[in-house]
Amino acid sequence: MNLDCKHVWEHISEYLDGTVDAKLREDIELHLEHCEICSAILDSTRNILILTADDRTFELPVGYSKRLHERLKEEIEKSKQEPRVGEPE
Amino acid sequence: METNEAGLIARILAGEKELFHELIRPFERMVYLTLISVLKNETEAEDAAQETVISAYRHLAAFRGDAKFSTWLTSIAINEGRKRLRKAKGAAEESIEEQEEGHEGDFTPAPLTDWREIPLEALERKELREALRSAVAELPDIYRQVFILRDLDALNIEETAQALGINPGAVKVRLHRARMMLQKRLVPFLKTTAPPRRVFFGRAL
Numbered sequence: 001m002n003l004d005c006k007h008v009w010e011h012i013s014e015y016l017d018g019t020v021d022a023k024l025r026e027d028i029e030l031h032l033e034h035c036e037i038c039s040a041i042l043d044s045t046r047n048i049l050i051l052t053a054d055d056r057t058f059e060l061p062v063g064y065s066k067r068l069h070e071r072l073k074e075e076i077e078k079s080k081q082e083p084r085v086g087e088p089e
Numbered sequence: 090m091e092t093n094e095a096g097l098i099a100r101i102l103a104g105e106k107e108l109f110h111e112l113i114r115p116f117e118r119m120v121y122l123t124l125i126s127v128l129k130n131e132t133e134a135e136d137a138a139q140e141t142v143i144s145a146y147r148h149l150a151a152f153r154g155d156a157k158f159s160t161w162l163t164s165i166a167i168n169e170g171r172k173r174l175r176k177a178k179g180a181a182e183e184s185i186e187e188q189e190e191g192h193e194g195d196f197t198p199a200p201l202t203d204w205r206e207i208p209l210e211a212l213e214r215k216e217l218r219e220a221l222r223s224a225v226a227e228l229p230d231i232y233r234q235v236f237i238l239r240d241l242d243a244l245n246i247e248e249t250a251q252a253l254g255i256n257p258g259a260v261k262v263r264l265h266r267a268r269m270m271l272q273k274r275l276v277p278f279l280k281t282t283a284p285p286r287r288v289f290f291g292r293a294l
Contacts, residue, residue, distance in 0.1 A: 044276065
């Protein structure tokens with residue numbers, strides 16, 4: 001089946017996640033072979049996802065981990081007065 | 090669940106409490122990003138991340154091994170974030186959790202022809218990261234939350250649905266829209282930063 005561009009766009013996200021069924025995947029790939037526009041849209045979207053997953057894009061505040069573990073340490077110390085962790089309060 | 094994770098949890102519950110530091114370490118980033126997706130404020134998100142971790146520590150015995158620890162932790166983070174939102178916005182805004190995606194809006198991607206060939210070096214651009222950060226921050230709440238859980242925290246569709254208390258179909262729709270909105274937002278930026286490239290086949294679009 002020949003898909004039109006709009007149909008391909010509707011499935012870009014699922015296509016990238018690998019959750020489209022085999023037939024649709026085949027149709028999309030056939031379309032991509034001949035459509036520079038859709039190929040570029042697909043590639044740009046994929047690259048946005050790569051960039052999103054890159055740790056340098058979304059950074060944690062400086063000292064976040066240290067402060068978190070300090071707070072946790074206090075809590076653990078406090079809980080040592082109790083017999084076990086995780087009991088209902 | 091990872092065997093190591095299960096083992097750690099068992100030991101913590103049996104009294105080796107310090108091991109909780111080790112258990113939580115791989116998820117610190119995820120907890121913070123989840124909270125920034127809800128609260129959109131760094132200080133608030135950090136504070137809420139600490140509360141989330143403390144709460145997970147206190148209630149560890151309630152964790153059932155049939156869910157993944159990461160999903161359980163994300164649910165605690167989402168609840169903590171929403172609790173703070175409600176508090177900040179007052180009772181008037183009780184609909185935070187009931188927001189739904191409408192059918193209006195344009196979620197089609199933007200066509201581009203000049204980025205395709207230069208993917209990796211473009212990704213090294215600092216401005217591009219900044220543009221992406223702002224674009225994500227400006228997504229409507231329901232789309233941003235799904236996008237961050239799925240594409241930053243790497244939860245799967247089911248886990249994202251579980252953490253947000255919505256159905257998997259809604260996760261898919263929101264994720265698709267979020268990604269298309271980001272693509273559209275970033276295309277003009279990509280066009281201006283991409284090196285000039287010849288137009289092939291005389292195609293203008």
